[in-house]
Amino acid sequence: MSEREPEAVWGALADAKLAALVDLARAKSPFHRERLGAAPVLTRADLVKLPVLDKDAWMAASPPRSTAALTRRLAGAYVFRTGGSTGDPKFSVFSTGEFRAFVKYFKRTYQAAGLRPTDRVANLFACGSLYASFIFVNRMLEATGCLNFPFTTATEPAAVARHVKLFGINTLVGFPSWLLQVADALEAEGVGVEKIFYAGEHLYPDERRHLAERLGARVIASAGYAAVDAGMVGYQCEAAGPGAVHHVLADHAHLELLDPQTWQPAAEGLVVVTNLDRRLQPVIRYNVGDLARHVPGDCACGRTAPRFELLHRGDDALRIGFATLTYTEVVAALAGLPVGAVQLQRERLDRKDRLTLRVETREAIAPAAVVRALEAAKPDLAKLLASGYLHPLAVEFLPPGGIPRLPVSGKLRRVVDLAGL
Numbered sequence: 001m002s003e004r005e006p007e008a009v010w011g012a013l014a015d016a017k018l019a020a021l022v023d024l025a026r027a028k029s030p031f032h033r034e035r036l037g038a039a040p041v042l043t044r045a046d047l048v049k050l051p052v053l054d055k056d057a058w059m060a061a062s063p064p065r066s067t068a069a070l071t072r073r074l075a076g077a078y079v080f081r082t083g084g085s086t087g088d089p090k091f092s093v094f095s096t097g098e099f100r101a102f103v104k105y106f107k108r109t110y111q112a113a114g115l116r117p118t119d120r121v122a123n124l125f126a127c128g129s130l131y132a133s134f135i136f137v138n139r140m141l142e143a144t145g146c147l148n149f150p151f152t153t154a155t156e157p158a159a160v161a162r163h164v165k166l167f168g169i170n171t172l173v174g175f176p177s178w179l180l181q182v183a184d185a186l187e188a189e190g191v192g193v194e195k196i197f198y199a200g201e202h203l204y205p206d207e208r209r210h211l212a213e214r215l216g217a218r219v220i221a222s223a224g225y226a227a228v229d230a231g232m233v234g235y236q237c238e239a240a241g242p243g244a245v246h247h248v249l250a251d252h253a254h255l256e257l258l259d260p261q262t263w264q265p266a267a268e269g270l271v272v273v274t275n276l277d278r279r280l281q282p283v284i285r286y287n288v289g290d291l292a293r294h295v296p297g298d299c300a301c302g303r304t305a306p307r308f309e310l311l312h313r314g315d316d317a318l319r320i321g322f323a324t325l326t327y328t329e330v331v332a333a334l335a336g337l338p339v340g341a342v343q344l345q346r347e348r349l350d351r352k353d354r355l356t357l358r359v360e361t362r363e364a365i366a367p368a369a370v371v372r373a374l375e376a377a378k379p380d381l382a383k384l385l386a387s388g389y390l391h392p393l394a395v396e397f398l399p400p401g402g403i404p405r406l407p408v409s410g411k412l413r414r415v416v417d418l419a420g421l
C-alpha cells in the first residue's frame with residue numbers, strides 16, 4: 001500500500017482487517033469472546049464499544065499460563081519476551097507467517113526514516129534472552145539489501161568502533177542507551193557515522209545533540225514507535241523534525257488516545273493500540289502506557305496517515321508522594337549542569353517515599369546544586385520535600401557508564417520504582 005493514497009483507501013483496508021480480527025478473536029479465543037461481547041465491529045469507529053485490554057488478565061490468559069487468549073494451537077511460532085526485566089516475565093507469541101509479514105512494515109518504517117539499500121549498517125539491537133528487536137531488524141536489513149553487520153549488544157563498543165573504521169560503516173541502529181555508549185567509543189576512535197536509527201526507548205533532546213555533535217550524524221531518527229505486544233505502531237518521515245512526531249502505520253495498527261480518567265477519546269492521552277495483523281494472539285485496545293497527543297493538519301511529506309507526538313514513555317514517570325515526576329522533567333531541570341545519564345529511583349522507608357537521583361558526571365558537582373535545580377523546576381515536589389512528607393532528596397554521583405545497564409539489552413532503566421514491586 002502507498003502511504004500517499006487517500007485516507008479512504010487505507011481506511012477501508014484497516015476497517016476490513018479490524019472486522020475480520022474481531023470476528024476471529026470472538027470465534028476462536030475464549031478470553032476475547034468473553035471480554036469483547038457481541039457489539040458489532042465493522043469500522044474503527046466501533047472500537048469505542050469494546051473494553052480496553054486489561055494487561056494482567058490478558059497475560060493470565062496467555063502462554064505459558066493459558067492459551068485462552070490465542071486463536072489457535074501454539075506451534076509454528078516465535079515466543080518473545082515482553083515487558084520489564086523485573087517481576088514475572090511475560091511473553092508475546094507471533095506465528096512464523098506474522099513474523100515474516102511484519103518485516104515488510106519494518107522495511108517501510110526504516111525507509112521512511114531514511115535508510116537506503118546502499119547503507120552499511122551496524123545492528124546494535126539486543127539478541128538472545130527471547131528479545132525480538134535484533135532478529136526483526138536483521139531480517140529487515142536483508143530485505144532492504146543493506147550491508148549487514150550483526151553486532152548485537154554483545155560486542156564491546158570499542159570493537160564496534162574499530163569495525164566502523166575498517167568497513168566504513170555509515171549507519172547505526174539500536175536502543176538509545178546502547179547507542180550513547182557506542183558513540184563514546186566511536187569518538188575515541190575518531191570516526192563518525194552518517195545515520196542513526198533508534199527504537200525501544202525515547203531519545204531525549206540533549207542525547208540527540210550529544211550524538212549529532214560526537215558523530216556528525218546528519219540523520220538521527222526514530223526507526224519506529226514499536227513495542228513487542230503492540231507491534232510497529234508508528235514511524236517518522238523526513239518531515240518529522242527533531243521531536244517525537246510520528247505517522248501511524250495505519251494499515252497495520254490503529255492508534256487511539258484516551259483520557260486516563262474517563263477512557264474517552266482525547267486530543268492528548270494514553271496510547272491505546274489495536275494491531276490489525278496479529279491474529280495468533282490478538283491485541284485489541286491495548287494500553288501501551290505511553291502518553292501522546294494528536295498532531296493536526298497535513299504533513300509536508302505528503303503521507304496521509306494520521307500523526308501523533310509521543311510525549312513520554314509511561315515507564316519514564318514516577319509517582320512520588322502525590323507529585324508526578326517524569327524523567328523528561330528531571331533532565332530539563334538539570335540541563336544547566338554538566339551531567340550525562342540520569343536515573344530516578346523511588347523507595348519506601350518508614351511509610352515515606354525517598355527519591356534518589358543517580359547522576360553520571362565527569363565533574364565535581366555539589367549535591368545541593370542538583371537539589372536546587374530540581375526544586376526550582378518542580379515547585380510541587382519542593383513543597384512536599386519542605387513539609388517533611390518525603391525523605392530528603394538523595395543524590396548519588398557516578399562516573400560515565402557508572403549506572404548499571406540491563407544485561408543483554410544494554411538499556412538504562414531511567415526510572416526504578418522499588419516501592420512499586
Ligand SMILES: [Zn+2]
Nearest residue numbers: 237239299301
Ligand atoms: Zn510525514
